[in-house]
Amino acid sequence: MTTEAVAITRELSGPPTGGSAAVLEHYQRSVMNTFGPPKRVFVRGEGPYVWDADGRKHLDLLSGLAVTALGHAHPTVLSAITGQIATLGHVSNFFATPAQVALAERLTAMVADPGEARVFFTNSGTEANEAAFKITRATGRTKIISTEGAFHGRSLGALAITHNPKYRDPFAPLPGEVEFVPYGDADALAAAVDAETAAVVLEPIQGENGVVVPPAGYLARARQICDQHGALLWMDEVQTGMGRTGSWLVHVDEGVRADVVTLAKGLGNGFPIGACLAVGRAAQLLGPGSHGSTFGGNPVAAIAGLAVIAVIERDGLLDRATELGEHLVGAVTALGHPMITGVRGRGLLRGVTLAAPVAAQVADAALDAGFIINAPRPDVLRLAPPLIITTEQLDGFVARLPELVDGATKATRG
Known part of the structure; x- marks a missing residue:
């Protein structure tokens, strides 16, 4: 996007000063409450990453619910x-x-x-x-x-x-x-x-x-x-x-x-x-x-x-989705974590099953740690990363998964 286009976008959207808190205040006064309070205010995306209004970077492992399969601002699509x-x-x-x-x-x-x-x-x-x-x-x-x-x-x-x-x-x-x-x-x-x-x-x-x-x-x-x-x-x-x-x-x-x-x-x-x-x-x-x-x-x-x-x-992304999906399954399984009972799905649509209904808490902890996932069921984490994601980016999330699950489990048990 050109510098002029970025400037026009900012002018038209008019994000209030004060970061996420200010935007959310306006949201609550103007948007129907059909989704509940937004968890973040995102202002920019590039590849598999998005940045929020407070400047924090997140790895998008959900792709806007399996939508941005080529990542954000893909140059060919743009x-x-x-x-x-x-x-x-x-x-x-x-x-x-x-x-x-x-x-x-x-x-x-x-x-x-x-x-x-x-x-x-x-x-x-x-x-x-x-x-x-x-x-x-x-x-x-x-x-x-x-x-x-x-x-x-x-x-x-x-x-x-x-x-x-x-x-x-x-x-x-x-x-x-x-x-x-x-x-x-x-x-x-x-x-x-x-x-x-x-x-x-x-x-x-x-x-x-x-x-x-x-x-x-x-x-x-x-x-x-x-x-x-x-x-x-x-x-x-x-x-x-x-x-x-x-x-x-x-x-x-x-x-x-x-x-x-x-x-x-x-x-x-x-x-x-x-x-x-x-x-x-x-x-x-x-x-x-x-x-x-x-x-x-x-x-x-x-x-x-x-x-x-x-x-x-x-870019051969059909084969890549299969390869990365299998890699993800292997990496999560290799953790041997007692709270992780399996990984199901196909390609880069995966559900990580948990031994207790703490998926929502794990998803929240992941968001705080800079990873976007979600919990479609109380005991399932859904991953649907962009097809352009790298092995290293997936491995970075998997490496943090045990602490996210342990923290959520401990918090739930009080």
Whole structure:
């Protein structure tokens, strides 16, 4: 970013003097309290690092919830975005742009042969799942099978297929005829799906539930079950897709063909974009006027997605995510710490499981020590670092992990 651009950004954002405390005071007076008090005020990012308003440097091992897969301010993505917005920023979906079409072709090629798939662009994963929900309704059926522990978003449609009662109950009744079955249990899935089922929606790895990996063959069995009853198989790869797990898409890597696929997060490296892909007959279920989006697929978002794909290919980041993920598992396991019971996940989406429900306290201690992680479950730490992170940076965190866990455990026990 040029010196002039930095100056304009600072002038427009107008951060009050006084560092984080002053910004948080303004936050509390102006932003809805839907997230609780922010833990930090961040003002700058570069690569895998971010700096807060008080000048403290943090290693971002969460990537904004698996979003900034190429790190912060990646030069290729930044150049693509600024070049596009300086040329053409928005035209609405009454019109097409080359970037939109090019990204559509790249994404549909990931799930099907040319001409077999179509894409609807959105601004987020939740919106992608809303589009997918409407596709399932267009089958003429209304029953959807989801799974216990599932998370698909917070809008009403996406919330209807999300399992957590804490999120659901305050907004009931929710849309749809949704039934939840245990995740990873293919027999339970088979018992629930019938001739009235519109779709089965699955995360190939459950992220918000603590990075839960299903048994081998589970996704393939789900495909068979859906085929037996004429139901759609809907794969939510919002968190797992776009290289996060060492492949473009987990289900494709396992040889499974989905009818509907939803993407977001890492697709734009921080620029808001999502996508709902439909394959075969599902690609024809929504027609003119059946769905829409003002901003979805605008040329700036599309060029961001194209730049992300190009960098991942150019720099071999799919293989790197696999290698670094395996290294991380080995390093954490080698600690032999009695409070660390395992590491699960795939690629650079990992859950470190703990022997006691102290994950939130460990995450807070890590933040104070300059590491950003989170606790999706009371006994699980989630790591989703940028794909560009180095072995040395990961090892630096692992070396500090025992003291973070010990400190949190001791504080909890009083």
